[in-house]
Amino acid sequence: xxxxxxxxxxxxxxxxxxxxxxxxxxxxxxxxxxxxxxxxxxxxxxxxxxxxxxxxxxxxxxxxxxxxxxxxxxxxxxxxxxxxxxxxxxxxxxxxxxxxxxxxxxxxxxxxxxxxxxxxxxxxxxxxxxxxxxxxxxxxxxxxxxxxxxxxxxxxxxxxxxxxxxxxxxx
Amino acid sequence: xxxxxxxxxxxxxxxxxxxxxxxxxxxxxxxxxxxxxxxxxxxxxxxxxxxxxxxxxxxxxxxxxxxxxxxxxxxxxxxxxxxxxxxxxxxxxxxxxxxxxxxxxxxxxxxxxxxxxxxxxxxxxxxxxxxxxxxxxxxxxxxxxxxxxxxxxxxxxxxxxxxxxxxxxxxxxxxxxxxxxxxxxxxxxxxxxxxxxxxxxxx
Numbered sequence: 524x525x526x527x528x529x530x531x532x533x534x535x536x537x538x539x540x541x542x543x544x545x546x547x548x549x550x551x552x553x554x555x556x557x558x559x560x561x562x563x564x565x566x567x568x569x570x571x572x573x574x575x576x577x578x579x580x581x582x583x584x585x586x587x588x589x590x591x592x593x594x595x596x597x598x599x600x601x602x603x604x605x606x607x608x609x610x611x612x613x614x615x616x617x618x619x620x621x622x623x624x625x626x627x628x629x630x631x632x633x634x635x636x637x638x639x640x641x642x643x644x645x646x647x648x649x650x651x652x653x654x655x656x657x658x659x660x661x662x663x664x665x666x667x668x669x670x671x672x673x674x675x676x677x678x679x680x681x682x683x684x685x686x687x688x689x690x691x692x693x694x
Numbered sequence: 695x696x697x698x699x700x701x702x703x704x705x706x707x708x709x710x711x712x713x714x715x716x717x718x719x720x721x722x723x724x725x726x727x728x729x730x731x732x733x734x735x736x737x738x739x740x741x742x743x744x745x746x747x748x749x750x751x752x753x754x755x756x757x758x759x760x761x762x763x764x765x766x767x768x769x770x771x772x773x774x775x776x777x778x779x780x781x782x783x784x785x786x787x788x789x790x791x792x793x794x795x796x797x798x799x800x801x802x803x804x805x806x807x808x809x810x811x812x813x814x815x816x817x818x819x820x821x822x823x824x825x826x827x828x829x830x831x832x833x834x835x836x837x838x839x840x841x842x843x844x845x846x847x848x849x850x851x852x853x854x855x856x857x858x859x860x861x862x863x864x865x866x867x868x869x870x871x872x873x874x875x876x877x878x879x880x881x882x883x884x885x886x887x888x889x890x891x892x893x894x895x896x897x
Contacts, residue, residue, distance in 0.1 A: 543764060566764045568793060571785030575757045578786075582726065582758035585746060585883060586765025587891045608751035608758075612879035 528686070529554035531661040532619065533562075536591055539668040541617075542566065543583045543590035545576030551621030551687040552593045573598035577605040581614045589672055592618040596640040596681070597633060603647050609677045610648040617671040618649075618679045619664065626684035629692055637684075644679050655683035706866035707842070709803050713774065714739040715845050716801070716863075719853040720772075724762055724890065728755035728775025730810045732803050736774055737875035743889035746882055747875045753782035756800055760790050763798040766890070770797050772852065777804040777818040777862075784827060790858070791832030799852045799859040800828070805867050813867060828860035837861040 532555055536544075544559040544567045546552060559567040570576050573594045580590035599620060609616045623630075624637020641651045652667050654660040663680055671678040713735040725745045727733040733747040748754055759773035780787075780802045790798070806819025818824055825836040835857055839845060848861050876882060887895035 543761060566793075568760070568764075568789065571788050574753065575783070575786050575789055578751065578754035578757035578783075579761035581754070582761030582763075583765045584761075585758070585886055585890070586724070586762040586769075587887070587894060588761070588765035590761070605751055605754060608748070608754055608879075611750065612883040614883060 525554045526657070528657050528660040529558065532664050533558040535661060535665050535668065537562070537564075539665075539672065540589050541591050541668075542588045543568065543580060544593065545570055545579050545590060546593035547571075547573050547576075547595070547598055549593065549595040549621055551595065551682065552619070555593065555619075573601045574605040576618075577602050577608065577616065580616060581608050581612070584614050589615075590617070591668075592616065594618065594620055596620055596622045596624060597636045599640050599643055599679075600636055603643065606647040606649070606677060613675045615671040615675050616649075616677045617668050618677075619682065620679055621682050621687050622684045624684075627689040628684065629689060641681060644677075647677070649677040649679045651679050651681060653681045653683060655685050657686055660686065703866050706805075706864055707840070707845075708868065708870070709735050709805065709863075709865040710738055710870040712842075712845055712863055712865055713803065715842060716849050716852075719849045721853075723770045723772050723853070724766065725772045725774060726755055726758050726762065728752075728773070728779035730776055730779070731805075731869050732774050732776050732779070733875055734873045735803065735870070738870065738873040741875055743885040745875070746886045747877070749877045749879070752779055753786070755779055756783055756786040756790060759798055759800065760786070760793060760795065763795040764793070767795075767797060769890075770853070771795075771799070773798070773800045775800070775802055776809070777802055777806060777816050777824065778808045780824060781817050781822070787828050787831040787833070787860070791828070794832065794834070794858050796856040796858060799861070801848075801852075802860075802862045803865050804862045805865050807867050809867070809869055818862075824862045825860060833858055833860040835859045839863045
């Protein structure tokens with residue numbers, strides 16, 4: 524059964540007026556991506572690499588559209604120079620990041636980026652929120668969206684691997 | 695096109711004249727420029743609040759154009775950038791080729807060099823055919839342009855009909871006289887949004 528929190532996030536993103544959703548496919552965001560793809564009021568755009576989404580959503584905001592970037596923690600490192608666009612131009616960015624490389628990770632290759640995700644984002648000018656329980660996710664995303672769009676900030680919500688569950692490669 | 699004409703830089707189009715000629719037909723189109731000389735070329739052709747000049751974020755131009763085109767489906771969006779900036783974001787051509795917005799044109803001013811960093815040769819002069827990359831990524835209309843007449847044809851295409859367009863204009867390595875547009879990002883974004891969205895820019 525699909526978890527409930529992606530549907531809550533989807534409802535809140537719609538309420539915040541989000542019309543463009545950029546994503547690199549990710550298992551943790553699978554249900555949210557599916558909901559966005561099936562909504563005729565949302566342009567859901569699959570990217571080849573995460574920094575494309577930073578630029579796309581900057582263009583969207585210049586044109587009056589709000590957007591959100593969905594990615595996994597491994598994609599954060601791809602975005603760092605591109606975030607200079609948001610910092611220099613004070614262009615809002617809301618990004619929802621599913622964490623790998625922390626809670627019970629099986630794949631050691633995910634650990635380096637997972638361990639540095641929050642610090643790297645902060646050094647690049649982002650405000651970083653975390654949600655480590657299902658009950659925290661929706662309100663955290665709502666607060667992040669408000670901060671991003673009302674105060675023209677870069678805001679990242681990290682959704683902990685404890686919530687998403689650890690991928691089991693042996694099954 | 696014969697080989698000697700291809701290789702003789704002095705036979706190439708002057709980039710300032712080429713951009714000015716292309717933009718003669720512009721009315722209210724939205725323009726995003728890639729960092730370096732393309733920003734200076736577009737500014738030299740005439741500053742406008744509807745020009746958004748990138749001075750950094752190399753590789754952003756095409757995707758910023760996509761987001762803007764999706765947000766403003768009734769307006770025409772032009773991305774004018776350089777070969778080095780486009781080469782950094784070849785993946786974005788795959789993304790845009792899938793989305794196929796019919797109000798977006800990407801124009802690459804291709805001097806086959808990294809002009810800001812010492813004129814080192816770029817991949818586009820060493821075998822990478824950018825228009826062929828765009829075509830392979832699904833762009834329905836792609837052009838490589840060498841002459842003024844071809845610029846006029848491109849302008850007619852871009853400014854009078856819809857469709858996703860990619861064009862490379864082969865230009866000389868001469869950067870032209872200094873012409874620097876404003877570079878304060880917050881100013882550029884605010885004047886762009888106010889010109890495009892009016893009072894809604896501030897909600």
